[in-house]
Amino acid sequence: MSIILDKVNYVYSEKTAYEIQALKNINLKIDDGEFIGVIGHTGSGKSTLIQHLNGLIKASSGGIYYNGQDIYDSDYKLKELRGKVGLVFQYPEHQLFEATVFADVCFGPRNRGFSRKDSELKAFAALRSVGLSEDFWYRSPFELSGGQKRRAAIAGVLAMEPEALVLDEPTAGLDPKGRDEILDLVAKLHRERQMTVILVSHSMEDVAKYVQRLIVMNRGSILYDGTPGEVFAHYRELEEVGLAAPQVTYLMHELRKRGIPAAGTATTLDEAKQSILQAFSAKHGSVQR
Amino acid sequence: MNFIEARKLVHEYIRRDEDDNVESILTALDGVDLDVKEGEFVAILGHNGSGKSTLAKHLNVLLKASSGTLWVNGKDTKDESSLWDIRQSAGMVFQNPDNQIIASVVEEDVAFGPENIGVPTSEIWKRVERSLKSVGMIQYREHSPNRLSGGQKQRVAIAGVMAMEPKCIVLDEPTAMLDPNGRREVLDAVGQLNKEKGVTIILITHYMEEVIRADRVYVMDNGKVVMHGTPRAIFSQVDALKSYRLDVPQITLLAYELRKAGVPVPEGILTRQELVEALCRLF
Numbered sequence: 001m002s003i004i005l006d007k008v009n010y011v012y013s014e015k016t017a018y019e020i021q022a023l024k025n026i027n028l029k030i031d032d033g034e035f036i037g038v039i040g041h042t043g044s045g046k047s048t049l050i051q052h053l054n055g056l057i058k059a060s061s062g063g064i065y066y067n068g069q070d071i072y073d074s075d076y077k078l079k080e081l082r083g084k085v086g087l088v089f090q091y092p093e094h095q096l097f098e099a100t101v102f103a104d105v106c107f108g109p110r111n112r113g114f115s116r117k118d119s120e121l122k123a124f125a126a127l128r129s130v131g132l133s134e135d136f137w138y139r140s141p142f143e144l145s146g147g148q149k150r151r152a153a154i155a156g157v158l159a160m161e162p163e164a165l166v167l168d169e170p171t172a173g174l175d176p177k178g179r180d181e182i183l184d185l186v187a188k189l190h191r192e193r194q195m196t197v198i199l200v201s202h203s204m205e206d207v208a209k210y211v212q213r214l215i216v217m218n219r220g221s222i223l224y225d226g227t228p229g230e231v232f233a234h235y236r237e238l239e240e241v242g243l244a245a246p247q248v249t250y251l252m253h254e255l256r257k258r259g260i261p262a263a264g265t266a267t268t269l270d271e272a273k274q275s276i277l278q279a280f281s282a283k284h285g286s287v288q289r
Numbered sequence: 290m291n292f293i294e295a296r297k298l299v300h301e302y303i304r305r306d307e308d309d310n311v312e313s314i315l316t317a318l319d320g321v322d323l324d325v326k327e328g329e330f331v332a333i334l335g336h337n338g339s340g341k342s343t344l345a346k347h348l349n350v351l352l353k354a355s356s357g358t359l360w361v362n363g364k365d366t367k368d369e370s371s372l373w374d375i376r377q378s379a380g381m382v383f384q385n386p387d388n389q390i391i392a393s394v395v396e397e398d399v400a401f402g403p404e405n406i407g408v409p410t411s412e413i414w415k416r417v418e419r420s421l422k423s424v425g426m427i428q429y430r431e432h433s434p435n436r437l438s439g440g441q442k443q444r445v446a447i448a449g450v451m452a453m454e455p456k457c458i459v460l461d462e463p464t465a466m467l468d469p470n471g472r473r474e475v476l477d478a479v480g481q482l483n484k485e486k487g488v489t490i491i492l493i494t495h496y497m498e499e500v501i502r503a504d505r506v507y508v509m510d511n512g513k514v515v516m517h518g519t520p521r522a523i524f525s526q527v528d529a530l531k532s533y534r535l536d537v538p539q540i541t542l543l544a545y546e547l548r549k550a551g552v553p554v555p556e557g558i559l560t561r562q563e564l565v566e567a568l569c570r571l572f
Binding site for chain 2: 042043147173175202205242243244247248250251254258259273276277279280284
């Protein structure tokens with residue numbers, strides 16, 4: 001599976017007084033099994049970008065190719081693409097609408113034409129994979145906690161057995177433990193099923209910890225595209241566009257400025273810890289690890 | 290007397306079936322004691338469902354206690370006749386800015402509150418100007434709110450509350466839907482209101498970094514206050530916080546991990562600067 005965006009432009013309210021170019025000449029190749037983070041301030045084009053990936057929004061110009069096929073071809077089945085690229089919106093629990101969690105998760109496969117039995121089997125598997133306890137399957141979605149609802153909503157997308165999972169700020173509004181649980185779940189889906197994951201996030205700490213490749217959006221264009229280490233090395237430029245680097249990245253820069261020989265461009269807590277420990281034991285003899 | 294005093298505050302959400310029989314009782318607040326002095330900045334932490342928002346809604350009497358007492362600005366919240374006084378002295382800001390803005394021009398939105406409580410017109414415009422200035426939004430007074438960013442909208446919502454001239458503002462996860470820039474704008478505005486105007490602030494949040502500038506922190510779990518103290522005292526108890534589904538700021542966690550690994554940095558480090566200084570002393 002691969003997704004290629006070729007010179008994609010998107011203009012909202014074209015030819016009116018409210019015309020806004022939300023995407024400008026986006027070129028992007030997403031390979032099978034990648035774990036990609038997308039950051040950018042509000043209005044930078046992140047959400048517009050990801051809605052192109054399953055054909056929800058049609059580019060004003062440019063092409064999008066899924067597995068080498070042009071999704072804008074007149075005989076391309078866009079409905080199938082929407083099953084292959086599962087999109088989890090912000091606050092997806094607002095879209096839960098059935099009387100029970102289980103019925104809600106069945107809706108996707110049913111809607112795509114699977115038999116009742118197949119849909120139910122897919123729903124079982126999806127609910128199991130998000131780790132939602134069976135006690136909740138036949139309850140109303142409204143009885144669930146915030147984190148549980150979010151899991152149920154993700155299960156609804158997984159039940160369509162997508163090849164790629166796109167999540168728009170899946171942790172907004174959750175408590176810290178809930179945030180970790182959702183991100184660990186996403187990382188597990190990526191690890192165990194080699195699922196392609198695209199994660200839109202406002203948390204620099206989270207993307208640094210989880211993703212392999214980081215795309216920075218600014219004013220509708222891609223500003224940076226690289227590993228978290230490469231991208232966060234530009235922390236000054238990131239600040240200018242309303243973003244930042246993880247706290248530990250700043251810490252390591254300051255330590256080096258003060259003459260402490262702690263190496264590297266740490267973007268995660270573990271990296272920072274390891275390089276400080278190394279510098280410390282070089283100076284004071286070994287410490288327990 | 291403190292500006293806010295809660296004693297053994299209990300709130301039960303009671304669910305009834307069609308025949309009005311009690312189906313289930315959820316105790317959202319379970320004997321909460323809370324003291325907030327005038328001019329203080331108090332943060333309330335707790336996981337989803339811990340009772341934070343229920344507590345917030347009591348502070349301006351959107352909800353009433355099942356038992357226990359709550360005084361706000363010297364008035365008992367059980368007393369119907371002081372309801373409007375309390376709501377004016379403790380304003381609320383909610384999570385979603387889009388749900389709180391009602392007018393099509395920023396200054397009219399801010400004017401809605403004071404107009405509603407019968408402030409004379411000339412005084413309204415003075416207040417609108419003052420409150421928009423206090424959150425750094427005066428240059429947008431004639432703009433349409435729906436063209437603003439999330440952080441700007443939320444600051445307009447705060448200005449709308451400020452225009453009622455409350456002594457206290459209760460903010461229920463005001464930054465949950467904002468990007469890092471928007472979060473900083475809102476927190477800076479809130480910090481300034483507290484420092485420069487002496488407004489009492491009660492900030493409910495899931496972001497540990499936002500709590501650092503508070504004077505005191507309350508941690509809630511299962512409807513009870515389980516920890517309370519200065520941010521430094523609270524964040525030095527990493528394991529306890531984790532057991533309540535919470536976390537500590539990344540820098541605090543790094544300092545804690547380094548300590549565990551044998552690097553003698555002090556306990557309860559809160560900011561990057563503190564950790565840099567502590568490490569520099571060791572090298």
